[in-house]
Amino acid sequence: MAESIPLYVVDGIATIWDAQAVATAHCAYDISGLRAGTLPGVVQQNAFLGLPMTLMPEEAAHLVKQGAAHLVPLPRVRPPSRAAVAQRTAARVARNRALAYAAWADEDARAAASAAKAQGVGAEKRAARALKRAEVARDKALADGEDAESVRARYEAAVAAATAPPPPVAPRERGTPTSENTNLFAVVPAMPVVDLWEEEGRGEVEVEVEGEGEGDGKTGLGQHAGAGDPASASSSVQYFPRSVRDRALADTFAALNARGLRMGLGPRFGGEWLVYPGDYLRYHAHFTSQVIVRDEPIRPAELVAWGRLGTGTKKAGLLCCWDDGVRKDETVKSTERKDGESDVVFYSLEWANFG
Structure with missing residues (x-):
C-alpha cells in the first residue's frame, strides 16, 4: 500500500495530485486521465492544463483492482454560508482596490517622470529662442514709436514665461476603483450559497442500484451515501462497480x-x-x-x-x-x-x- 498511488476522492471523483503518480499511471498502466488544474490568474489556460488529474470511475476502479492505487476519501466540501461569502467578497474587494490604488500611483509617477524628461530635453535652447524672440519684438516696438513702459512690461512678461519652471503633472482624478475603470476586478462565476441553518442536519438520498448486495446501503461511484459521516460520500467510490x-x-x-x-x-x-x-x-x-x-x-x-x-x-x-x-x-x-x-x-x- 505504501508504494501504490493515492487516489484522493472528492465528492465521488477520484483525483491524483502528485506529478510522479500521474506519470506512473500514464506510463505503466496506460491511464491518461483528464488534467483539470489551471492557474488562478490565467483562467483561460486550457491548452496545457495541470494537476490534479481526474479519473473516470472505470479508470479508478481499474487501478484499484490492479493493486496500483488505493483510495483516500476526503470529507465533502460544503457550500459556503452567506456570511462567509460576504466576508471573503469584502476582503477580495479591499485587496483589489489596494492593488488598483498602487497601480494608479505608479502610473502617475511614470507619467510625471516622462513629462519631466520631455521638458528637460532642449529646455535651455527653447528658453534661449524665446528670449531672442522677445528681444526682437522689443526692439521692433521701440523702433515703431510705441510707449517704452508698455514695451518693457511685455518684454519682462515674455522673459518670465521663458525662464519659468515647467508646471508639475497633476495626478488624474479616477475616483474609487471599480470594474468599470480598472481590470483588476474579475467576474466571479455564480456559486451556491447555503445558510448555516439550512446546512445543519441535511441528509442525502441513497440511490438503489442493481446487482449483488442490493439493499446493503452501499452506493456507486459519484453517488452520495447518507449524511452523518463526512467521508461517506467520498468513500462510496470503493463500491464501484455496483x-x-x-x-x-x-x-x-x-x-x-x-x-x-x-x-x-x-x-x-x-x-x-x-x-x-x-x-x-x-x-x-x-x-x-x-x-x-x-x-x-x-x-x-x-x-x-x-x-x-x-x-x-x-x-x-x-x-x-x-x-x-x-x-x-x-x-x-x-x-x-x-x-x-x-x-x-x-x-x-x-x-x-x-x-
Missing part, C-alpha cells in the same frame, strides 16, 4: 486496456469512450465505443446512427458486447447464472455510404 452496467463498463474498460488501448471521455462523440491506440496527445481516436450489456436488443436505426456518427468524425464505431451469463426470467422474477465468467466481444462498425 450496477450491472457499471460492471459491464469496468470489464470492458479492463479488456480494452489489456489490449494496449487508452480511453477518453466520449459522450461528446456519442459513445461511452473515445478509444485511442496510444497517448491521446500523440494519436487521434480510432473508435467511438458503445457498450452493450448482456442480450440488450439493438435496433437497426442505432446501427446506422453509430456507423454514420463514427464515420462523420473519422472514427469507427466499436460495439463492446459484454455478457456474464446471467439472465432474468420475467415469469418468476429470478436470476439464473450460467457457467463461466463475464466476457467482452468487440465488433467494429463503419458506414459504407452505399446507394
Whole structure:
C-alpha cells in the first residue's frame, strides 16, 4: 500500500495530485486521465492544463483492482454560508482596490517622470529662442514709436514665461476603483450559497442500484451515501462497480486496456469512450465505443446512427458486447447464472455510404 498511488476522492471523483503518480499511471498502466488544474490568474489556460488529474470511475476502479492505487476519501466540501461569502467578497474587494490604488500611483509617477524628461530635453535652447524672440519684438516696438513702459512690461512678461519652471503633472482624478475603470476586478462565476441553518442536519438520498448486495446501503461511484459521516460520500467510490452496467463498463474498460488501448471521455462523440491506440496527445481516436450489456436488443436505426456518427468524425464505431451469463426470467422474477465468467466481444462498425 505504501508504494501504490493515492487516489484522493472528492465528492465521488477520484483525483491524483502528485506529478510522479500521474506519470506512473500514464506510463505503466496506460491511464491518461483528464488534467483539470489551471492557474488562478490565467483562467483561460486550457491548452496545457495541470494537476490534479481526474479519473473516470472505470479508470479508478481499474487501478484499484490492479493493486496500483488505493483510495483516500476526503470529507465533502460544503457550500459556503452567506456570511462567509460576504466576508471573503469584502476582503477580495479591499485587496483589489489596494492593488488598483498602487497601480494608479505608479502610473502617475511614470507619467510625471516622462513629462519631466520631455521638458528637460532642449529646455535651455527653447528658453534661449524665446528670449531672442522677445528681444526682437522689443526692439521692433521701440523702433515703431510705441510707449517704452508698455514695451518693457511685455518684454519682462515674455522673459518670465521663458525662464519659468515647467508646471508639475497633476495626478488624474479616477475616483474609487471599480470594474468599470480598472481590470483588476474579475467576474466571479455564480456559486451556491447555503445558510448555516439550512446546512445543519441535511441528509442525502441513497440511490438503489442493481446487482449483488442490493439493499446493503452501499452506493456507486459519484453517488452520495447518507449524511452523518463526512467521508461517506467520498468513500462510496470503493463500491464501484455496483450496477450491472457499471460492471459491464469496468470489464470492458479492463479488456480494452489489456489490449494496449487508452480511453477518453466520449459522450461528446456519442459513445461511452473515445478509444485511442496510444497517448491521446500523440494519436487521434480510432473508435467511438458503445457498450452493450448482456442480450440488450439493438435496433437497426442505432446501427446506422453509430456507423454514420463514427464515420462523420473519422472514427469507427466499436460495439463492446459484454455478457456474464446471467439472465432474468420475467415469469418468476429470478436470476439464473450460467457457467463461466463475464466476457467482452468487440465488433467494429463503419458506414459504407452505399446507394
